[in-house]
Amino acid sequence: MFQTFQDKANPEHGPARLAALREAMAAAGLDGYLVPRADVHQGEYVAPGDERLAWLTGFTGSAGFAAITAARAGVFVDGRYREQVRVQTDDTAYQPVDWPETKLADWLKDALPEGGRVGYDTWLHTPSEIDSLTEALAGSGIVLSASANLVDAIWTDRPGPPMGAISAYPDDLAGETSAAKRARLAEALRADGARAAVLTLPDSIAWLLNIRGADIPRNPVAHAFAILHDDGRTQLFVNAAKLGALPEGCRSGGVTALPDTDLPAALAQLTGPVRLDKSSVPMAIVNLLSESGVAHEYGAEPCTLPKARKNAAQLDATRAAHLRDAAAVCEALAWLDAQAPGTVTEIDVVTQLEECRRATGALLDISFDTIAGSGPNGALAHYRVSEASNRTLEDGDLLVLDSGGQYLDGTTDITRTVPIGDPGADERAAFTRVLQGMIAISRLRWPAGLAGRDLDAIARYPLWLADQDYAHGTGHGIGVYLCVHEGPQRISRISEVPLEPGMIVSNEPGYYRAGAFGIRIENILVVTQAERLEGGDIDGKLCFETLNYVPIDRRLIDVDRLSGEERDWLDDYHELCAERIGPLVEGDVAHWLKSATRPL
Known part of the structure; x- marks a missing residue:
């Protein structure tokens, strides 16, 4: 069976894990901390090691986030999950919050009326999220502060990264070769004046390179980043342990495969402007480009519409x-x-x-x-x-x-x-x-x-x-x-x-x-x-x-x-x-x- 029937929710662990997180917050000098459902790729479905929200709170839905302060802990969910969140979380520790009716900024202002520092992991939040929240918090005295991932710090038995195999997808089913796709999208980048685009969505990379993966249950994608250049060259960044088993199309014809640890150095070597999707790129990538003096601009992720x-x-x-x-x-x-x-x-x-x-x-x-x-x-x-x-x-x-x-x-x-x-x-x-x-x-x-x-x-x-x-x-x-x-x-x-x-x-x-x-x-x-x-x-x-x-x-x-x-x-x-x-x-x-x- 692909599907199993174990109860994945563990609300009984919630209070102790929340207490540990609050200790870590205090040690880091933070008055609040944000825990999203997302991973570094902003995926709806995430690997076991990225189930931070579920591990901390017990809530296993595919959308939601938590905001933690010293006195309050809110789990924000939309209408799909309002019954589920009440069943899966300990009500002595966590408060279900109806989102988007209740805005995160308003909740934080109420929870931190005197202001304070709210930490977040820059790899798990996008510029769109951070800019919108910063603007909504203006005048409140609350500031957002980049932080180490405090959940990872207390999750002592956190699963390692997924290591699913990457395979080629048939060109006849794709209806277009990867080379043709890359050339088409590179031409569009040149027309817009961009020298490169950073791709962070695994399904976009799978579509562009005609590959499939097995890192996420139910979704045949691989955890990867990519840089598409304006001449069609593409750098693919994956876990180093996977490099030896990649299909030929990932290592030829203008595609170069590299360890994902090489991504920061590759970003620093780019000549801008570099296209970023404000709604999906991690803040960490924006920061890396800024620190290296590489010009970047926000625009639509180049694969999304062609893929659709x-x-x-x-x-x-x-x-x-x-x-x-x-x-x-x-x-x-x-x-x-x-x-x-x-x-x-x-x-x-x-x-x-x-x-x-x-x-x-x-x-x-x-x-x-x-x-x-x-x-x-x-x-x-x-x-x-x-x-x-x-x-x-x-x-x-x-x-x-x-x-x-x-x-x-x-x-x-x-x-x-x-x-x-x-x-x-x-x-x-x-x-x-x-x-x-x-x-x-x-x-x-x-x-x-x-x-x-x-x-x-x-x-x-x-x-x-x-x-x-x-x-x-x-x-x-x-x-x-x-x-x-x-x-x-x-x-x-x-x-x-x-x-x-x-x-x-x-x-x-x-x-x-x-x-x-x-x-x-x-x-x-x-x-x-x-x-x-x-x-x-x-x-x-x-x-x-x-x-x-x-x-x-x-x-x-x-x-x-x-x-x-x-x-x-x-x-x-x-x-x-x-x-x-x-x-x-x-x-x-x-x-x-x-x-x-x-x-x-």
Whole structure:
């Protein structure tokens, strides 16, 4: 099994570790200290040795941070994790803080009314974060102070750095050679007057060099830094122990591999201006360039947008991966439907689904730990089942099943909500509203130039009419055998990046009633050019192509609430599910698929 079920949260250790951190703060002359979830690469998913926030507080969510003073300790989380943080942290030591409603600067001003020095590790924070916080603290007497990492100093058994192998990624699946990518991006740097760009995001480096790694569970990337020069030459910096086993493409054709300990010296030798992404580069790199007198400027990380615009080869590959994956998901759902309420657990479902994906013979990993939340566990948007939390699926429960696979030709992600036995009227009404929002995004046609923030409300409209909502974005970007969460595009009220053809996003509205049930329906979409409709007079519009083909559970739909167009969309979608997945399944699964895709 890729997924394990140990309880990773250790709230009982929180008070003692907090006390040790406060001692270290006092010794360093600090009145406060910041503990982010991020690593030096600003990754959402981090290696065991970078799980500082979880080690200190017990909170294991994929987003959040802590602020510690001598008297207070706040754990800042957004709406996805507000139930989880209360379960995973010791409430005698830590105070959950609703973020972004409560700003860090305001919390610090309240916690340190007389001012003080707040320490932070320059490798774990970006200029964007530090500049914004400094500005917000102006006039308070509170100053930010670069510091050694105090958590690392007290974490005596901290795991070492990950040592996963780095491998070549096939050019035919990438759709473009690394040399061509580097030449294209170097030309853009020259046009902008930049002599080099520092790359710190592992998925950007993996995309640029057509490599993959194994340093982060669920994400096939390697911990690395890189410098892309304006002539296409690229220096790759990795752990010295990995140098001997690198693929040939990392040591030829204009790519030079070096130990990561050589990065500071290489930065000092650059001729500026050097491009840095203010939202992802560590402050430490900015400081190293400044200390060496190397001119630098802030601008978009050069790989991010090109990586997001998938080419024809990538889209063909990921379509194949999603069809293969859909057949495995259908097999698991058919199995689940055959089980009587009260006979299987959440762990059973996770195990069965992974076995179905493994049976394809193509699964390289799961793309994230499967979310299988039944009843009240389903109300935790990012619930991870453990042996301690495992529930038996009982009559009347809803099961939120969110999962994905990593295949050489694509990264998948899909969520279905399944009734166990007979659901209640409230559950069916809420499910139907979520479905209406999901259909609205799927059917959308919009003028080019709009961003995710312009689309997000459309998915929420049916829920808003009932004074309901969900506390996460409607969709995230997704890679092709890369990270399951990929920027810069997303469907969210805070996303200002225009959607462009080739970008892949999820479409996953939901609804969560604390202590009762959760609902989420998710498909993966790719942005495409829309043909002008007969009678229309606007050219250049965009639309979505759906990549997932797994039936949406008809038993949870209040059909009378759907419009004619919504019914037609769902019937058409189910017809495509039967057409495209039918040839890939047989026996009981084929019978299940035929029943699940009947017209409304």
